[in-house]
Amino acid sequence: AKKSGRGVVRVFDESMDESIRFRRQIEGGLSQAIANGELRLVYQPIVAREQMEVVAFEALLRWNSPQYGQISPGLFIPIAEESNLIHELGDWVLDEALKMLAQWPGQYVSVNFSPRQFRRQNFVGHVVERVQHAGIEPGRLQIEITETAIFDNAERAADTLYRLRQMGFRIALDDFGTGYSSLYNIRKFALDCLKIDRSFIDGMGRERESAAIVHSIIHLGHALGLEVVAEGVETEAHLQALRVAGCSHYQGYYLARPLEAAVAVEIANERYME
Ligand code: C2E
Ligand code: CA
Ligand code: CA
Ligand code: CA
Numbered sequence: 001a002k003k004s005g006r007g008v009v010r011v012f013d014e015s016m017d018e019s020i021r022f023r024r025q026i027e028g029g030l031s032q033a034i035a036n037g038e039l040r041l042v043y044q045p046i047v048a049r050e051q052m053e054v055v056a057f058e059a060l061l062r063w064n065s066p067q068y069g070q071i072s073p074g075l076f077i078p079i080a081e082e083s084n085l086i087h088e089l090g091d092w093v094l095d096e097a098l099k100m101l102a103q104w105p106g107q108y109v110s111v112n113f114s115p116r117q118f119r120r121q122n123f124v125g126h127v128v129e130r131v132q133h134a135g136i137e138p139g140r141l142q143i144e145i146t147e148t149a150i151f152d153n154a155e156r157a158a159d160t161l162y163r164l165r166q167m168g169f170r171i172a173l174d175d176f177g178t179g180y181s182s183l184y185n186i187r188k189f190a191l192d193c194l195k196i197d198r199s200f201i202d203g204m205g206r207e208r209e210s211a212a213i214v215h216s217i218i219h220l221g222h223a224l225g226l227e228v229v230a231e232g233v234e235t236e237a238h239l240q241a242l243r244v245a246g247c248s249h250y251q252g253y254y255l256a257r258p259l260e261a262a263v264a265v266e267i268a269n270e271r272y273m274e
Pocket of ligand 2: 058112144174
């Protein structure tokens, strides 16, 4: 549009979708955010059924922008994902989570990796290098990916997951049940953990279908030797229904909100509930 002259540019600018303009502003802000110290990780407990104790944390990114205030990662991660910013951001997240792991003696910290990060050239070597540099045992890092990351190029993804697992990393499939995968075809992938998407947990009390899906994910997941984490446990009723379904691991506001790093480190080895 720019080549067509001033008039056209102005018309284009005026009609430019607010959301596109907003995206550009977010992108600009985000490119400064690391250097300006505007990012931090919070850590949401993952609680094991037996003792209701915190065995792990999921690291979740927070951005406090001087311009916009707190912006949800649900909003800015997809924008970063569409530019190369996701790599810089992802590296920051990984390094930060590894620093936390060095201070916290629990089982593992689960870190979200976007599809583009996962598909980058030499992803495995890249992660190995940072984990070794931090002096963390690979088994204490869980790599969380969604079905989108693996089903676009299933063979390559299966190979990447296999190599990560060979190196000792834990692998979790996030938002399970919302994508294309079935319990049948996840056998091809080297996994340790399934995270049941919170939409199913939320539906459990209302619809037979959601309850049936949750039950079958838990049972078949366990039969395949996987850890199964229920996400979005918001009420006592959710927790009870999941107990009945045989769920082994829970995550959600009813158990704990995401915590600041210092607080997360403090509750090391302490029983969280009961
Ligand atoms: P996710 O990976 O599915 O993370 C779980 C989201 O659910 C988090 O939102 C968490 O705060 C929220 N949550 C936890 N318990 C409950 C609950 O009981 N009820 C409800 N309604 N929500 C609950 P958050 O932190 O806003 O993150 C949103 C999404 O942004 C994440 O979804 C993930 O896809 C992405 N994300 C967050 N941090 C990172 C990161 O470091 N890297 C990448 N690539 N993505 C990230
Ligand atoms: Ca996640
Ligand atoms: Ca999830
Ligand atoms: Ca999600």
